[in-house]
């Protein structure tokens with residue numbers, strides 16, 4: 142399999158100061174100096190994950206998809222070209238700007254600029270979050286997930302699944318059409334939603350601590366109209382999150398507690414609803430100008446929390462109902 146994770150995201154906009162304030166004081170990323178016209182942000186040990194570039198037109202973006210090494214990058218380029226996709230081997234100057242060893246670029250069927258790279262550079266200095274957070278869950282899971290709106294699902298699905306090697310986690314065909322695709326244990330690194338127009342809906346970043354999300358929710362509630370969807374829990378990736386506006390026309394989903402997909406046992410399922418277990422009010426109002434049809438709540442409306450070792454404390458059995466459930 143070639144693509145391993147969402148490595149970085151670049152966003153074109155002139156709103157450099159707004160983004161710097163937002164990415165550091167709200168999201169908890171670390172700003173790094175990249176000279177005039179560009180702001181880069183760290184989320185972990187890497188030199189950069191999010192890049193805001195004023196030399197790119199507003200609304201233009203690039204998605205950096207990570208592969209294992211130079212050989213995997215060559216193999217991906219060959220596979221894309223064999224399928225008739227134009228691939229550019231980017232020069233060392235661009236690799237230096239991205240802080241990677243090498244990259245290629247190409248477009249997906251919607252015209253999104255995709256880059257595939259290997260050899261992301263690690264910073265010398267430890268990550269220092271912009272506000273007090275425990276950290277972002279990245280590593281082999283990548284920086285998060287991207288949700289894209291596509292006008293035609295079939296070519297997009299064929300591209301991401303058959304050419305880039307993503308696997309389907311789950312999907313829905315009614316009342317909307319969407320596919321959730323994984324490249325590593327994160328439930329989805331990309332999701333494709335059929336919509337009347339193309340674009341990027343949101344970037345999800347995942348925090349180590351549920352309290353990081355709650356404190357971020359407090360901060361976001363301090364500004365009128367910042368929150369797009371209230372705190373809620375998704376039925377498929379089990380993430381508890383809220384959605385907020387960014388200085389650009391994409392949203393950020395700020396979440397915690399995502400389920401892990403194991404390819405050895407995972408079976409893709411057709412969902413009958415993408416409605417959340419609870420919360421996320423306002424999410425589908427923001428999906429597009431037409432919104433999306435109202436959804437029935439899923440049949441199963443609860444699931445165990447997904448926690449990491451060291452991030453939970455097991456309670457003693459003092460609840461007769463729960464003890465009976467366990468028996």
Ligand SMILES: [Fe+2]
Nearest residue numbers: 286288345394
């Ligand atoms: Fe999401």
